[in-house]
Amino acid sequence: xxxxxxxxxxxxxxxxxxxxxxxxxxxxxxxxxxxxxxxxxxxxxxxxxxxxxxxxxxxxxxxxxxxxxxxxxxxxxxxxxxxxxxxxxxxxxxxxxxxxxxxxxxxxxxxxxxxxxxxxxxxxxxxxxxxxxxxxxxxxxxxxxxxxxxxxxxxxxxxxxxxxxxxxxxxxxxxxxxxxxxxxxxxxxxxxxxxxxxxxxxxxxxxxxxxxxxxxxxxxxxxxxxxxxxxxxxxxxxxxxxxxxxxxxxxxxxxxxxxxxxxxxxxxxxxxxxxxxxxxxxxxxxxxxxxxxxxxxxxxxxxxxxxxxxxxxxxxxxxxxxxxxxxxxxxxxxxxxxxxxxxxxxxxxxxxxxxxxxxxxxxxxxxxxxxxxxxxxxxxxxxxxxxxxxxxxxxxxxxxxxxxxxxxxxxxxxxxxxxxxxxxxxxxxxxxxxxxxxxxxxxxxxxxxxxxxxxxxxxxxxxxxxxxxxxxxxxxxx
Amino acid sequence: xxxxxxxxxxxxxxxxxxxxxxxxxxxxxxxxxxxxxxxxxxxxxxxxxxxxxxxxxxxxxxxxxxxxxxxxxxxxxxxxxxxxxxxxxxxxxxxxxxxxxxxxxxxxxxxxxxxxxxxxxxxxxxxxxxxxxxxxxxxxxxxxxxxxxxxxxxxxxxxxxxxxxxxxxxxxxxxxxxxxxxxxxxxxxxxxxxxxxxxxxxxxxxxxxxxxxxxxxxxxxxxxxxxxxxxxxxxxxxxxxxxxxxxxxxxxxxxxxxxxxxxxxxxxxxxxxxxxxxxxxxxxxxxxxxxxxxxxxxxxxxxxxxxxxxxxxxxxxxxxxxxxxxxxxxxxxxxxxxxxxxxxxxxxxxxxxxxxxxxxxxxxxxxxxxxxxxxxxxxxxxxxxxxxxxxxxxxxxxxxxxxxxxxxxxxxxxxxxxxxxxxxxxxxxxxxxxxxxxxxxxxxxxxxxxxxxxxxxxxxxxxxxxxxxxxxxxxxxx
Numbered sequence: 022x023x024x025x026x027x028x029x030x031x032x033x034x035x036x037x038x039x040x041x042x043x044x045x046x047x048x049x050x051x052x053x054x055x056x057x058x059x060x061x062x063x064x065x066x067x068x069x070x071x072x073x074x075x076x077x078x079x080x081x082x083x084x085x086x087x088x089x090x091x092x093x094x095x096x097x098x099x100x101x102x103x104x105x106x107x108x109x110x111x112x113x114x115x116x117x118x119x120x121x122x123x124x125x126x127x128x129x130x131x132x133x134x135x136x137x138x139x140x141x142x143x144x145x146x147x148x149x150x151x152x153x154x155x156x157x158x159x160x161x162x163x164x165x166x167x168x169x170x171x172x173x174x175x176x177x178x179x180x181x182x183x184x185x186x187x188x189x190x191x192x193x194x195x196x197x198x199x200x201x202x203x204x205x206x207x208x209x210x211x212x213x214x215x216x217x218x219x220x221x222x223x224x225x226x227x228x229x230x231x232x233x234x235x236x237x238x239x240x241x242x243x244x245x246x247x248x249x250x251x252x253x254x255x256x257x258x259x260x261x262x263x264x265x266x267x268x269x270x271x272x273x274x275x276x277x278x279x280x281x282x283x284x285x286x287x288x289x290x291x292x293x294x295x296x297x298x299x300x301x302x303x304x305x306x307x308x309x310x311x312x313x314x315x316x317x318x319x320x321x322x323x324x325x326x327x328x329x330x331x332x333x334x335x336x337x338x339x340x341x342x343x344x345x346x347x348x349x350x351x352x353x354x355x356x357x358x359x360x361x362x363x364x365x366x367x368x369x370x371x372x373x374x375x376x377x378x379x380x381x382x383x384x385x386x387x388x389x390x391x392x393x394x395x396x397x398x399x400x401x402x403x404x405x406x407x408x409x410x411x412x413x414x415x416x417x418x419x420x421x422x423x424x425x426x427x428x429x430x431x432x433x434x435x436x437x438x439x440x441x442x443x444x445x446x447x448x449x450x451x452x453x454x455x456x457x458x459x460x461x462x463x464x465x466x467x468x469x470x471x472x473x474x475x476x477x478x479x480x481x482x483x484x485x486x487x488x489x490x491x492x493x494x495x496x497x498x499x
Numbered sequence: 500x501x502x503x504x505x506x507x508x509x510x511x512x513x514x515x516x517x518x519x520x521x522x523x524x525x526x527x528x529x530x531x532x533x534x535x536x537x538x539x540x541x542x543x544x545x546x547x548x549x550x551x552x553x554x555x556x557x558x559x560x561x562x563x564x565x566x567x568x569x570x571x572x573x574x575x576x577x578x579x580x581x582x583x584x585x586x587x588x589x590x591x592x593x594x595x596x597x598x599x600x601x602x603x604x605x606x607x608x609x610x611x612x613x614x615x616x617x618x619x620x621x622x623x624x625x626x627x628x629x630x631x632x633x634x635x636x637x638x639x640x641x642x643x644x645x646x647x648x649x650x651x652x653x654x655x656x657x658x659x660x661x662x663x664x665x666x667x668x669x670x671x672x673x674x675x676x677x678x679x680x681x682x683x684x685x686x687x688x689x690x691x692x693x694x695x696x697x698x699x700x701x702x703x704x705x706x707x708x709x710x711x712x713x714x715x716x717x718x719x720x721x722x723x724x725x726x727x728x729x730x731x732x733x734x735x736x737x738x739x740x741x742x743x744x745x746x747x748x749x750x751x752x753x754x755x756x757x758x759x760x761x762x763x764x765x766x767x768x769x770x771x772x773x774x775x776x777x778x779x780x781x782x783x784x785x786x787x788x789x790x791x792x793x794x795x796x797x798x799x800x801x802x803x804x805x806x807x808x809x810x811x812x813x814x815x816x817x818x819x820x821x822x823x824x825x826x827x828x829x830x831x832x833x834x835x836x837x838x839x840x841x842x843x844x845x846x847x848x849x850x851x852x853x854x855x856x857x858x859x860x861x862x863x864x865x866x867x868x869x870x871x872x873x874x875x876x877x878x879x880x881x882x883x884x885x886x887x888x889x890x891x892x893x894x895x896x897x898x899x900x901x902x903x904x905x906x907x908x909x910x911x912x913x914x915x916x917x918x919x920x921x922x923x924x925x926x927x928x929x930x931x932x933x934x935x936x937x938x939x940x941x942x943x944x945x946x947x948x949x950x951x952x953x954x955x956x957x958x959x960x961x962x963x964x965x966x967x968x969x970x971x972x973x974x975x976x977x
Contacts, residue, residue: 023874025867026954030578032528035592039521042596046603047514054510066611066618066838073619076861077627083861085593089600092854095616096604100508109607109848114513115563117602118520122567124595124803125524126574129587133544134929138573140544141551149555166644166805167846177693192697193671208847211821215655217695219670319848325602326848327644343689360544368645369686370587370797370804376570383554383561389503396504451612476504 039121041086049093050114053100054477059454060104061097069095097457102477103486106457108263108291108424111475112325115384116377120325123373131363131371140360143375146382150316151332153296153387155309161336161359163366164374167327168290168317169208170367172257174331174342175313176212179255179284181341182312189344198222198251200242202234202269204262206288222251231418232265232463234258236273243281255284260305261292264461264470265417266401266424268292271307279310287311290329292422294321294394297387301398304421312338318378320474321397321423322390328374339365397423397473404473404483411487413494417468426461426468429494440467446493456486517599519564527571528592531578532955537932538582539575547573575935580955581964584935586741586769586902589953590803593862594855598803601851609841609849618838621853624860628794629810631774631865633787639814639837641844642852645805646768646795647686648845650735652809652820653791654690657733657762659819660790667822676700676729678720680712680747682740684766700729709896710743710941712736714751721759733762738783739770742939742948743895744879744902746770749785757788765789768807770900772799772872775865779876782899790816796856798952799875799901800868806852817843875901875951882951882961889965891972895946904939904946907972918945924971934964 028034052058064072076083076091098104099111130136130143147162154160165171176199181187186194197218201209203225213223224242226234239256246253256278258269271287278285287293287308293316295301296308308314313333319326333339340357342365354364363369381389401423408414408427417426428443444467447460461470469490471483506512530536542550554561554569576582577589608614608621625640632638643649654677659665664672675696679687681703691701702720704712717734724731734756736747749765756763765771765786771794773779774786786792791811797804811817818835820843832842841847859867879901886892886905895904906921922945925938939948947968949961 023870025863025870026874029591029593029863029867030528030532030954032525032532032592035528035596036521036525038593039525039596040518042599043514043517043521046600047510047517050508050510050513050603054508061612061615063612064615066615066836069615069619070622070838073616073623073857077623077857079861082864083858085596085858085862088858088861089597092600092616092620093604096851097606097613097615099605100603107607107610107613109605109613111508112602112605113507114510114603115507115516117599117605118513118517118563119567120598120602121520121595122524122570124590124598125528125578125592126571127577127587127590127595127797127803128575129585129804132585134539134541135575135585135587137539137542137544137547137575138551138570141547142570144548145551145555166648167848169845169847170644170648173693188695188697189692190698192674192700193695196670206847211845214667214821215651215693217666217671219666220668222670317848319605325605326607326850327846343692358544360548367647367689368805369647369684370645370795372804373574379551379555380561380563380566383557383566384563385503385507386560389507392501392503396501476508 038085042089045086045089050100053098056102058101060101060457061454062094063452063454064095099475102475102479102482103456104475105471105473105478106459108320108472108474109326110319110323113323113381116324116381119377119380123376126373128373129370130373131361131369133360136373139373139375140362142379143362144359146375146378147330147332150330154314154332156332156334159335160333161339162330162332163339163362164328164330165366166368168315168329169211171315171329171331172208172288173212173215174367175286175315176216176255178313178338178342179286180216182338183254183284185252185254193217195252196222196250198224198246198253199255199257200224200226200239200253201257202226202228202259202262204228204232204264204267205257205259206263206290209257209288232262232267234269236270236277239277253283255286258287260287260289260308261422264463265426266292266420266422267418268304268421271305275307275310285311287314289314290317291320294390297391298395300395321394323393324377324381328377393476396476400473400478400480401425403480407480407484408487413491417463423473424470426463426470428468429490431494436466442494443467443469445497446490449493450489456489458486516563520567523564523567528578531576534580536579538579538935539932540572541930541932542573577953580953580957580960581934582953583949583951583956584937586798586950586952587804588797588801591801591859594802594859597855597858601854604851606851607848608851609839609847611838614851617851617853618840620857621840622837624853624856625808625810628808632792632810634810634812637813638811639817640808640810641817641840642806642808643844644846646793646807647689649793649807649809650686650766651690651693652845653764653793654694654733656791656816656820657764658694660816661732661762663730663732671695673730674700674728676702676724676731677733677735678702678704678717678731679735680704680706680737680740682706682710682742682745683735683737684741684768687735687766710740710745712747714748714755717755731761733764736765738765738767738786739900742941743904744770744898744900745896746782746899749783749789753785753788763789765792767792768795769798772868775869776873778873799872801871802855802859806856871954874954878951878956878958879903881958885958885962886965891969895941901951902948904941904948906946907968909972914944920972921945921947923975924968927971928967934967936964
């Protein structure tokens with residue numbers, strides 16, 4: 022081995038760089054959590070690219086500690102309590118630390134012998150959550166790399182079980198379709214189009230004034246689809262939807278699916294976690310009747326991305342998703358063995374996704390998840406109440422989860438002006454950097470949107486943000 | 500915030516646990532690299548599950564350091580030079596450390612403003628590799644979560660550009676097909692079946708005695724497909740194949756694709772890295788003419804999984820893969836902006852995949868990749884020479900990469916007996932634990948298989964492994 026490789030693999034080098042990195046990150050956490058600094062230091066794309074291009078062009082090697090510090094500087098600081106933007110967690114430090122363990126090990130676990138611990142822990146973690154969802158002993162699950170992939174995986178299982186033909190072997194022979202709320206996450210649409218369903222095969226069910234699927238329209242929509250020659254094989258419920266955090270009525274969808282022998286899938290990437298809380302469990306009533314459920318551990322369970330679970334009411338269904346042999350991997354490709362996870366999961370190199378969840382569960386217990394979700398959901402309700410009390414503001418809808426959509430209206434009544442005003446407010450807040458909020462578009466109207474993802478965020482931070490929104494608006498009106 | 504959450508988010512707790520973890524892992528690296536311990540301590544699936552179930556059932560919270568040590572014990576030790584099993588790297592310690600930085604940050608980068616550094620560094624890293632592949636200034640790439648997803652992404656682009664109809668909008672309206680070597684990785688088959696092509700739509704081209712696609716059969720196969728009413732839209736070359744590490748003749752496939760206006764995709768997950776080496780570059784001659792190429796950074800570039808690049812000869816093609824709007828993400832969904840990577844990549848929560856590659860490149864330069872691949876490819880050739888010189892052994896094929904398939908034959912001539920013998924040898928080596936090798940099945944014959952993935956592995960380790968194979972065989976023959 023030559024000198025460069027010897028140096029790079031030196032355990033002592035790892036030890037020194039590792040300790041320096043831990044200190045850098047501990048200091049970063051302190052600073053971010055203090056909330057005194059910005060949530061982000063916005064730089065436009067071209068300038069950011071130029072910054073890193075200049076760095077990349079340097080002839081002298083980087084000191085990794087200085088490089089990492091620079092990367093921190095131009096990243097978003099989710100541990101800052103004023104970060105209330107996208108639905109990604111401010112991850113638990115313990116879970117983030119576990120990343121370095123799994124990265125050093127780099128055990129793929131598609132095959133049992135390459136990932137003994139990973140496969141066993143995955144079984145335990147998924148069985149635990151199956152129980153929380155209300156599933157019985159025949160249930161089971163697997164972990165995969167993100168919510169989009171998890172929803173695709175579940176829809177592939179649905180196609181195999183309820184699609185009316187064996188598409189895996191015979192290819193697409195009939196016009197397949199799914200039914201889903203118009204407010205569902207775009208990845209459901211994406212999964213269906215990957216499978217070749219096209220626009221016609223994605224039957225969008227309108228939502229009510231609370232942005233929930235109007236389940237009373239399902240029968241008519243199904244009749245129309247059948248008359249049109251489509252084979253509907255699945256209905257997808259959102260728990261919750263992305264833009265507004267609204268929960269579909271899962272019981273009604275379950276009834277409908279049972280009546281028509283359709284696969285019932287729940288995209289619970291964000292809000293499936295409500296099943297863990299006695300207080301918020303009613304939001305997902307009926308989830309235990311779903312054939313499959315997706316839950317992101319990297320959203321409401323404070324695990325760094327990507328770790329998503331796909332859960333099946335009947336574990337055996339999971340073996341129908343992908344039916345393949347790979348001589349160099351499995352001696353018997355048809356055996357339904359829980360411990361070769363590549364048979365049921367999409368990835369061939371499947372990393373130790375369970376390790377972070379297992380470590381957190383064993384160190385803090387499930388109570389940490391329960392307290393987190395209850396605190397965030399409670400806080401969203403309190404913030405909504407506060408918004409309602411402020412003159413010049415309005416709420417899009419009463420929040421059901423920790424997502425709140427609101428806007429500044431002032432005395433303005435023209436819809437186009439209101440949209441422009443709220444877009445401008447959002448832009449100003451982004452470039453200011455103290456707060457991070459996002460926006461969404463609901464039925465043509467622009468709304469400001471917060472996802473409260475951080476346990477450190479309090480009502481004071483939220484009201485402070487609202488003051489800043491008002492100041493931006495009044496400043497621009499002058 | 501209640502006490503449990505306060506404790507869990509304490510920067511001081513992170514600092515203490517982090518330093519302890521770094522020491523645990525540094526000690527682990529020392530021990531693994533010394534090669535004195537086992538590569539794995541094999542435990543059967545049911546026993547491993549029972550072990551972790553007993554741990555999970557404990558009432559007292561875990562000490563995470565003790566828990567992590569236990570997880571190390573029952574994992575595979577890829578940094579042990581006697582580990583020569585699956586195609587996953589013994590990752591660079593610096594790259595593994597970067598994982599904790601990206602995990603703490605947890606910046607999704609589908610949207611520019613959530614991942615400024617990640618998007619800019621991804622652009623730089625992918626442009627760098629585009630140049631190495633021989634692509635021109637119109638090229639571009641993106642990073643995604645693994646080779647299976649990368650191949651699926653490229654085939655979706657191929658379908659959109661060369662599929663003859665807009666499947667994304669109109670659904671599957673014609674019988675689509677791809678052409679690929681029978682020795683290609685199973686994920687290409689998987690991707691095609693996800694898209695609804697079925698068995699008929701995956702035209703397997705036989706291989707020659709070096710397990711390379713017989714490109715002279717492509718014309719006939721295409722004629723037969725067209726006569727059968729299929730629309731062939733892509734040909735996939737393997738660089739290299741999984742079982743034997745053989746490189747398809749990419750120039751011949753490029754010529755064929757150009758003649759028939761088909762999309763030319765190269766699965767270079769393992770061996771695309773040869774493009775970095777002056778010595779081994781001839782193996783991938785013609786790759787610069789591919790419309791898309793996939794390269795895993797977690798195979799031959801020592802980055803922890805998953806980090807895979809999809810590279811396009813024309814960057815604009817990437818924007819045709821997924822055509823969607825998501826109001827809460829992008830103001831203008833149709834703009835071809837490099838900096839909102841969720842428009843071109845599968846994932847919505849797309850983590851900072853580029854950070855590890857960028858850190859390694861800036862600290863060690865690309866020389867570290869070049870030296871690594873050349874050392875491993877050289878070593879495989881030396882090992883093959885050694886196998887040829889040993890009585891009682893035979894090689895499946897002269898190795899082109901760092902993958903070598905061989906078997907013990909002794910005086911046995913019966914094919915079934917030889918298969919049983921080599922299976923038994925492999926099983927015994929696995930449970931012994933000093934070495935880790937795998938096996939594969941080529942045209943009905945069982946072969947032992949090594950992928951030399953670790954810079955610390957030397958010819959001495961490989962010859963020592965061969966001695967053990969002989970001892971196992973002779974022991975069983977008694």
